[in-house]
Amino acid sequence: AQSVTQLDSQVPVFEEAPVELRCNYSSSVSVYLFWYVQYPNQGLQLLLKYLSGSTLVESINGFEAEFNKSQTSFHLRKPSVHISDTAEYFCAVKTDSSYKLIFGSGTRLLVRP
Amino acid sequence: EPEVTQTPSHQVTQMGQEVILRCVPISNHLYFYWYRQILGQKVEFLVSFYNNEISEKSEIFDDQFSVERPDGSNFTLKIRSTKLEDSAMYFCASSDLAGGNEQFFGPGTRLTVL
Numbered sequence: 427a428q429s430v431t432q433l434d435s436q437v438p439v440f441e442e443a444p445v446e447l448r449c450n451y452s453s454s455v456s457v458y459l460f461w462y463v464q465y466p467n468q469g470l471q472l473l474l475k476y477l478s479g480s481t482l483v484e485s486i487n488g489f490e491a492e493f494n495k496s497q498t499s500f501h502l503r504k505p506s507v508h509i510s511d512t513a514e515y516f517c518a519v520k521t522d523s524s525y526k527l528i529f530g531s532g533t534r535l536l537v538r539p
Numbered sequence: 540e541p542e543v544t545q546t547p548s549h550q551v552t553q554m555g556q557e558v559i560l561r562c563v564p565i566s567n568h569l570y571f572y573w574y575r576q577i578l579g580q581k582v583e584f585l586v587s588f589y590n591n592e593i594s595e596k597s598e599i600f601d602d603q604f605s606v607e608r609p610d611g612s613n614f615t616l617k618i619r620s621t622k623l624e625d626s627a628m629y630f631c632a633s634s635d636l637a638g639g640n641e642q643f644f645g646p647g648t649r650l651t652v653l
Contacts, residue, residue: 470630472641531581
């Protein structure tokens with residue numbers, strides 16, 4: 427069975443500071459990895475995903491995540507955050523043999539001016 | 540940009556009553572899903588649906604739950620006899636393919652069982 431751990435329930439950070447949101451997963455088979463973001467009163471939106479190939483994946487709004495197989499991690503980073511990045515961020519995994527996404531418990535990113 | 544829509548945004552019901560949550564997936568998608576998030580807990584998978592039948596379901600999806608695609612556009616989740624512990628945010632999602640393809644989520648329906 428697969429599982430996802432997001433150790434930080436909330437990460438406060440000042441505007442323009444760098445941030446890292448941590449995600450570790452457990453699986454005995456190969457997985458696809460995803461980061462979803464949820465803004466207040468909205469659904470989950472895909473931020474970025476790792477399927478195969480380059481271990482560093484980027485989103486259009488400056489976020490990036492690196493797949494590290496040896497550490498079973500997929501941490502999300504941004505070098506300089508904006509107030510508008512305030513949201514809940516969910517890490518998720520999926521395998522080829524299942525239809526379901528398995529989510530972590532989420533990390534609330536709070537960007538302060 | 541196409542999106543998944545859900546109605547109602549908030550549903551309040553009495554324990555033991557039946558509720559139907561409605562979703563309109565993205566029109567060319569073939570795979571449909573329901574997830575739920577109990578307040579303060581993880582988003583949990585309930586069921587996936589493809590080619591007019593359930594393709595996978597979780598332990599949560601017991602006999603009180605059912606899904607249906609009554610026409611070419613709607614995808615519904617029915618809870619036959621609601622319990623207090625069914626109170627949660629229910630998310631519908633759809634995707635065009637399985638595998639590693641993105642699942643597009645709706646804004647959710649908040650179900651409150653009194």
